[in-house]
Amino acid sequence: MLGGEDAFPADLAEWADNDLDGINNNADIDIDDDQMPDDREIVYGLDPPDGRDALRDSDGLDNLTKY
Numbered sequence: 001m002l003g004g005e006d007a008f009p010a011d012l013a014e015w016a017d018n019d020l021d022g023i024n025n026n027a028d029i030d031i032d033d034d035q036m037p038d039d040r041e042i043v044y045g046l047d048p049p050d051g052r053d054a055l056r057d058s059d060g061l062d063n064l065t066k067y
């Protein structure tokens with residue numbers, strides 16, 4: 001959970017855009033643009049705002065390939 005951080009406090013519909021792709025985090029299914037949806041990152045125990053973790057794995061296969 002990213003609780004509480006709102007970069008646009010004046011606009012309740014506007015939230016931080018973590019990956020700066022023009023889609024606010026609350027509407028963006030992939031907030032780090034690593035091509036793995038955030039819900040899938042959570043399933044794999046990854047960090048949705050971390051754009052590098054989809055390519056980081058312990059078994060030699062990157063998580064993006066497995067996805």
Ligand SMILES: [Ca+2]
Pocket residue numbers: 017018019020021022023024025028030031
């Ligand atoms: Ca975004």
Ligand SMILES: [Ca+2]
Pocket residue numbers: 030031032033034035036037038041048
């Ligand atoms: Ca992602």
Ligand SMILES: [Ca+2]
Pocket residue numbers: 019021023028029030031032033
């Ligand atoms: Ca995105």
Ligand SMILES: [Ca+2]
Pocket residue numbers: 032034041046047048049050051052053054
């Ligand atoms: Ca990630």
